[in-house]
Amino acid sequence: MRNFILLFSVGFLICLSSCRSDFEFERHVGGLRFSRDTVYLDTVFTNIGSSTYTLKVYNRSDKDISIPTIQLGKGLDSKYRITVDGMTGENNRIFHNVEMLAKDSMYIFIETTADVAEADPTTFLYTDQIQFGETGNFQNVELVTLIQDAIFLYPQRFDNGTTETLPIGDEEIYGFYLDESDPNHGNEYTFTNQKPYVIYGYAGIPSGKTLTIQAGARVHFHASSGILVGNGGAIDVQGTPSTAGTQDGEVIFEGDRLEPDFSDVPGQWGAIWLTPGSTGNFDHATIKNGVIGLYIQNNSGTVSIDNCQIYDHSNFGILAQTANIVGTNTVINSAGEATLACTLGGSYDFTHCTFNNNFQSSSQRAVAIDNYYTDNNVQMPFNLNQANFKNCIIYGSNQVEMTLNRANDENFAFEYGFENCLIRFNNTTLANGDLYQFDTNPRYSGNVFNQNPRFWDINDNDLHITIDPQSGAIGIANPAYIITQDLDGNTRTTNDSGAYQSTDMPEEN
Structure with missing residues (x-):
């Protein structure tokens, strides 16, 4: 018994020592x-x-x-x-x-x-x-x-705890009107390239006012923010061609997360919203990473979109509703629903533009056109006075990248035309419809279908086209519609469709 107690005690001490060593740091x-x-x-x-x-x-x-x-x-x-x-x-x-x-x-x-x-x-x-x-x-x-450093623009917070808002129809959204004599920023209706601008909420432009954005300016939006152009207001984006390999002349609109991992993440901010009765001009602008790049509704006059790049939006690159738009040398790539949606009729004219959509969706489109909406199963039609596409590329990852939807009431105009465009449309069932008689419908002429344009790198938003005899975009443009310089500012010497003249890819370092 005495030996048993001794052995037990020794074993206990050994176990205790062993356990305690596991927790000695x-x-x-x-x-x-x-x-x-x-x-x-x-x-x-x-x-x-x-x-x-x-x-x-x-x-x-x-x-x-x-x-x-x-x-x-x-x-x-x-x-x-x-x-x-x-x-x-x-x-x-x-x-x-x-x-x-x-x-x-x-x-x-x-x-x-x-x-x-x-x-x-x-x-x-x-x-x-x-x-x-x-x-x-x-x-x-x-x-x-x-x-x-940056200039921060945001709604005021009032003494009663409420914040400034902007009227949109019968509703209010979180936002504020710009001030032409702000005590801190001076005239907020002119954005310069001296410092970036960071906007919280929607920056409003009321009737009679124009927001002028100078070449080289950088505008960043916080989540759910944007620019709202009111009835009678205007936005004038005055970008210029950039030095080769830079974006020094571009006006860039994007989210306020500057980390590289956010550079191509869609949906980081709201939209540049031109409400009914407003107007605008966009030249050498890059608009990326929003929900909708440009949302244009029943604008006054013509919205011109020239030499612009619109990338990576969660819903639309451009959503137009009964709008009046003229676009040249513009590239739109990657959007959740459509890179360009011309809806509820309107008037549209695009020349030497590239619309591509490789968004990961089975229903996305590069270009979608209609002249009605449906309310309680009743169509509400509008006049589509024109939707002209000349020397353009309409392409993407789906078999059908261009759709036309006409109201049942044929008393409303539905005028459209595609000339010398490269179009991806590979669906024999849809092609039997009246709107898609590519060989016999005079609204189509000189187009090429379902041939790869040979873009440089769609994932990097680089939609230059390679000098390659297999590219469907090379040499198909109508000389009558040639714009003398492409998006890079290079003189066009070949009749290539799209925003860029074909060129060799740069060699990798």
């Missing part, structure tokens, strides 16, 4: 490994939070360790914030006695919100470091962020 300084030595947080606007970035920390040793301190070099004053394996520490900036098991790793998540005044005045870089260890013996991982 050795104080450890140095020897950590990191997934990177410097974390570059992509460009952010002043006082707008960044995306979250990741750093992985490795304990390569055979021992369980305790790191005395993990902290930001600027301590509680740092404009960076970190979490360490889900822990927030002291205000997301200082952590003590952080434990790691042998051969284990942990994640550190990093964010920042900083003012440009806190950045280096010559480089506009805001920097700090994550320090691991203890004073006098730290391992450091550098943090670097470029802070970009």
Whole structure:
């Protein structure tokens, strides 16, 4: 019995010692490994939070360790914030006695919100470091962020807690009217290229006012934001040709997330909305990443769209409703429903334009045209006075990329024409319809069907066409409609359809 008790006691002590060793963390300084030595947080606007970035920390040793301190070099004053394996520490900036098991790793998540005044005045870089260890013996991982100054435009908040809104019919939307004598920005009806503009809500242009956007301006929209041109208002986008390899002359409209991962994400903001009775001019504009690029309703006069690029919208590149539009040398690529929708009639004339839709949907179209809508199963028709497409490309990933839908009441005009266009339409059932008699209908002439245009890179929104005898767009344009320069500003010397003259792809570096 005495021997049994002795053996039991020894075994118990051995087990206890063994168990306790599993939870003993050795104080450890140095020897950590990191997934990177410097974390570059992509460009952010002043006082707008960044995306979250990741750093992985490795304990390569055979021992369980305790790191005395993990902290930001600027301590509680740092404009960076970190979490360490889900822990927030002291205000997301200082952590003590952080434990790691042998051969284990942990994640550190990093964010920042900083003012440009806190950045280096010559480089506009805001920097700090994550320090691991203890004073006098730290391992450091550098943090670097470029802070970009901007002009911020947003609705006022009133003393009663409400915010400024804009009237749309019988409703109100979150927005504000621009001010020609704002105490901070001066005349808000002129956007220059001195600083980017960041818009929250809808920036309104009332009757009698024109928003002029100068060459090289950059306009960024927060989620659910945009520009709203009211009845009698106007927008004039005065972009110019850019230096080769740059976009210095372009006016660019996009979301306010500057990280590269957001560069082609659709639906980041609302629309540039031209309401009934408004008008506009767009020259050398790039409009990307919204819900609708241009939403044009029953406009006054003609909206001109020249030398523009409209990319990656969750619904439409251009949604026109009883509108009057003339477009030249314009490229629209990738939209959830249609790159161009000419609806509820109207008047449209497009020359040397490229409409392509490779959005991942079985129902998307490059071009959709109709002259009615349906209310309680009753058609409401409108006059389609013209929908002319000359020397254009209408293409995409679906078998049918051009659709026509006419109201049953033939007393309403439905005038359309396609001349010397490359069109993807590969559906024998639809082709039997009256609107798609390509060989006998005089509304079609000189067109080529279902031949690949040989775009350079549709996923990168590069819709130049390659010099390739198999390209369906080369040499098919009607010289009578030739626009002397293409979207790049190059003189057209060959009769190619689309916004670009065919050219060789640049060699890869």
